[in-house]
Amino acid sequence: MSRIIFWLALVFLVIFAIRSKIREAQKRHQQQFRQSQQPPAPTPAPGYKARAATQAANDAEVMLQCAHCGVFYPASETVQANGRDYCSAAHAALPSA
Secondary structure, three states, X not given: OHHHHHHHHHHHHHHHHHHHHHHHHHHHHHHHHHHHHOOOOOXXXXXXXXXXXXXXXXXOOOEEEOOOOXXXXXXXXXEEEOOEEEOOHHHHHOOOO
């Protein structure tokens, strides 16, 4: 009796494994079919990245280093004193070392 149960269980497991492989293959086939039916993604115009990089370089601001603390800041925010560049009026007012 135990042999019959063993063989039935074995047959059931084999059938289950085969069915799961078939379902997996069908899903994979359907996904490939759907992907082949979708139109390709639009590509950017040639030179788009080069133009974007050039635009970013043109928009970039020069950075200066404070003579007192060494912090870098945009050149539009500079405070000049005694021929040196400072990040703030407070640093420009301090005695130089």
